[in-house]
Amino acid sequence: xxxxxxxxxxxxxxxxxxxxxxxxxxxxxxxxxxxxxxxxxxxxxxxxxxxxxxxxxxxxxxxxxxxxxxxxxxxxxxxxxxxxxxxxxxxxxxxxxxxxxxxxxxxxxxxxxxxxxxxxxxxxxxxxxxx
Amino acid sequence: xxxxxxxxxxxxxxxxxxxxxxxxxxxxxxxxxxxxxxxxxxxxxxxxxxxxxxxxxxxxxxxxxxxxxxxxxxxxxxxxxxxxxxxxxxxxxxxxxxxxxxxxxxxxxxxxxxxxxxxxxxxxxxxxxxxxxxxxxxxxxxxxxxxxxxxxxxxxxxxxxxxxxxxxxxxxxxxxxxxxxxxxxxxxxxxxxxxxxxxxxxxxxxxxxxxxxxxxxxxxxxxxxxxxxxxxxxxxxxxxxxxxxxxxxxxxxxxxxxxxxxxxxxxxxxxxxxxxxxxxxxxxxxxxxxxxxxxxxxxxxxxxxxxxxxxxxxxxxxxxxxxxxxxxxxxxxxxxxxxxxxxxxxxxxxxxxxxxxxxxxxxxxxxxxxxxxxxxxxxxxxxxxxxxxxxxxxxxxxxxxxxxxxxxxxxxxxxxxxxxxxxxxxxxxxx
Numbered sequence: 212x213x214x215x216x217x218x219x220x221x222x223x224x225x226x227x228x229x230x231x232x233x234x235x236x237x238x239x240x241x242x243x244x245x246x247x248x249x250x251x252x253x254x255x256x257x258x259x260x261x262x263x264x265x266x267x268x269x270x271x272x273x274x275x276x277x278x279x280x281x282x283x284x285x286x287x288x289x290x291x292x293x294x295x296x297x298x299x300x301x302x303x304x305x306x307x308x309x310x311x312x313x314x315x316x317x318x319x320x321x322x323x324x325x326x327x328x329x330x331x332x333x334x335x336x337x338x339x340x341x342x
Numbered sequence: 343x344x345x346x347x348x349x350x351x352x353x354x355x356x357x358x359x360x361x362x363x364x365x366x367x368x369x370x371x372x373x374x375x376x377x378x379x380x381x382x383x384x385x386x387x388x389x390x391x392x393x394x395x396x397x398x399x400x401x402x403x404x405x406x407x408x409x410x411x412x413x414x415x416x417x418x419x420x421x422x423x424x425x426x427x428x429x430x431x432x433x434x435x436x437x438x439x440x441x442x443x444x445x446x447x448x449x450x451x452x453x454x455x456x457x458x459x460x461x462x463x464x465x466x467x468x469x470x471x472x473x474x475x476x477x478x479x480x481x482x483x484x485x486x487x488x489x490x491x492x493x494x495x496x497x498x499x500x501x502x503x504x505x506x507x508x509x510x511x512x513x514x515x516x517x518x519x520x521x522x523x524x525x526x527x528x529x530x531x532x533x534x535x536x537x538x539x540x541x542x543x544x545x546x547x548x549x550x551x552x553x554x555x556x557x558x559x560x561x562x563x564x565x566x567x568x569x570x571x572x573x574x575x576x577x578x579x580x581x582x583x584x585x586x587x588x589x590x591x592x593x594x595x596x597x598x599x600x601x602x603x604x605x606x607x608x609x610x611x612x613x614x615x616x617x618x619x620x621x622x623x624x625x626x627x628x629x630x631x632x633x634x635x636x637x638x639x640x641x642x643x644x645x646x647x648x649x650x651x652x653x654x655x656x657x658x659x660x661x662x663x664x665x666x667x668x669x670x671x672x673x674x675x676x677x678x679x680x681x682x683x684x685x686x687x688x689x690x691x692x693x694x695x696x697x698x699x700x701x702x703x704x705x706x707x708x709x710x711x712x713x714x715x716x717x718x719x720x721x722x723x724x725x726x727x728x729x730x731x732x733x734x735x736x737x738x739x740x741x742x743x744x745x746x747x748x749x750x751x752x753x754x755x756x757x758x759x760x761x762x763x764x765x766x767x768x769x770x771x772x773x
Contacts, residue, residue, distance in 0.1 A: 269361060269364065272365045272367075272368030272369070273364075273368070274368075275372040275375070276371055279375065291408050291459075292654070297461055298657050299657070302653065302657050305378050305382070305653060305656070306653045307375075308374065308375040309375075309378060309382045312376055312378070312379035313379070315371075315372060315375065316372075316376075319372070
C-alpha cells in the first residue's frame with residue numbers, strides 16, 4: 212500500500228524544515244541555517260514532486276506558512292523567551308517574522324524556480340496540477 | 343504552467359475555497375513578515391556595534407540563570423566617533439564642557455543594570471567613577487590600581503600608541519583604540535562586581551545631548567536650588583522641564599553638592615528614570631515614528647555590543663520602563679589622595695557580596711576570604727572618614743508626575759549603599 216501523493220507531498224513539505232529547525236535548536240545556531248536548508252530543500256522537492264504527481268497549486272503557497280510555523284512552534288516550545296513564558300505576543304511575533312522572512316523568501320524562490328525550470332524544459336506546459 | 347489540465351475534473355467548491363484561503367494566508371504571512379523585517383532592518387542598519395564583549399565573555403563568571411546584565415558607559419569625551427574634535431562653540435555653549443582636550447576618555451558614568459530572568463524588579467548599580475580599584479586590560483592583564491573611570495583611557499592610550507606605530511591612522515585608529523578602551527572597562531567592571539556582563543551601551547557627551555534633544559523636555563525634580571558655574575547647572579528647587587543643554591548640566595554637576603560625585607550618580611539615575619518614564623508615557627516604544635527618530639540618534643552617537651538584538655531589548659524594555667527598577671550607588675569606605683589624585687576607597691569583597699546578594703542566586707556570594715587582587719595596593723591616608731555617604735532624604739515626586747519617593751528600598755544590601763536609592767517609574771526628587 213502506498214501513500215497518496217497529497218500525503219507524500221505534505222510530508223516532503225513539512226519534514227525537512229522541521230528537522231532543520233530541530234538541528235538549529237540542538238546546535239544553538241543563531242542563524243537558522245538548518246531551517247533555511249530544510250525549507251529550501253523541501254520547497255524544491257515538494258514542488259518537483261507535485262509537478263509530477265499533481266497538486267502544484269497547493270504546494271506553491273506553502274513555504275511562508277511552513278517556515279513561519281516551524282519558527283513559531285520551535286520558539287514557543289524551546290526558546291527562553293516566548294509568549295508561554297511571559298513575552299508579549301507582539302514582540303514574539305516580530306521576532307519570528309524577522310528571523311523567518313529571509314528563509315521563507317529563499318524557499319519561495321526555490322519553489323518558483325522549479326516551476327520555471329519545468330516550464331523551460333517542457334514548452335507548452337504539462338504540469339499535473341490537479342487538486 | 344497550467345494548473346488544471348482540461349482532462350481533469352474541476353475540483354469541488356470546498357477545495358477551491360480552501361486553496362484560495364491557503365494562498366491568501368500565505369500572501370498575508372509573507373507580506374506581514376516582509377514589512378516587519380524591512381522595518382527592523384531600517385531601524386537597526388547603521389548602528390555602531392562593538393565586539394569588545396567577545397573577550398570579556400571568556401573571563402566572565404558563570405551566569406546562574408537567564409537574567410541579563412547591561413552596562414551603561416558614559417564616556418567623557420568631546421570627540422566624535424572618528425576622533426574628531428567637536429566644534430568648540432558647541433562644546434562650550436551647549437555642552438558647557440570646556441575644551442575638547444578635557445575629559446579625555448574617562449568613563450564618568452558606569453551603571454550596571456540587572457534584568458532578572460523572571461518578571462521581578464530590575465536592579466541598577468551606579469559605580470562611582472573615582473573608585474580606586476585594580477583596572478584591567480581587555481585580555482584580563484592588570485593595568486595597575488587606578489580610578490575605575492581610567493581603565494578605558496589607559497587601554498585607549500596604549501592601543502593608540504601601538505597602532506599608530508604600526509602606521510594605522512584616522513578613523514580606524516580611533517575605532518580600534520576605543521575598542522581596547524571598551525574591553526578594558528568591561529573587564530574591569532566585570533571583575534570588580536563579580537557578575538558577567540551580557541551587553542553594554544556606550545554614549546559620549548554629544549550622544550547624551552542628542553538623546554536629550556529627541557526626548558526633551560526632560561522633567562526633573564530637585565530638593566534644593568543649585569547654582570554651579572562649572573557645569574552650568576542653575577536650577578530652582580522643585581519640578582522643572584530641562585532642555586538638552588540643561589539636562590547635560592543636571593547630570594554633570596558635582597560642585598556644590600554635599601557628596602559631590604556620589605550625588606551626581608543620583609542625578610544620573612533620576613535622569614534615566616525621567617526619560618524612561620517619558621518614553622513609556624508618550625508611547626515612544628510603541629510609536630514607530632518616534633522610535634525611528636530615537637534610533638537615528640542611537641546610530642549616530644551610541645555604541646552597542648554586536649550581540650545586542652534590538653528585539654531582545656524590546657522584550658526587556660518593559661522591565662526598565664515600567665517603574666520596576668531600583669537604582670543604588672555602590673558604597674565607598676572613604677576618601678583618600680593617592681598620587682595627587684582624589685579617589686574613593688572601596689572594599690571590593692564587600693561590594694561583590696552586596697551585588698551578589700542583590701542580583702545573584704542564593705548562595706553565590708563570594709566567600710569573605712576570597713580575593714582577586716582588587717584591594718588597593720597603596721595604603722592611602724584617608725582624608726575623609728565618611729563611609730556612609732548620605733543625601734538629604736528626597737521628597738516624593740509631585741502629584742501627576744507618577745513619581746515615587748527616592749526612599750530606601752528594602753533588600754539585604756540596602757544599608758550598604760551610598761545615599762538613597764532611586765526607584766524608576768516617575769520623576770524622583772534628588773539633591
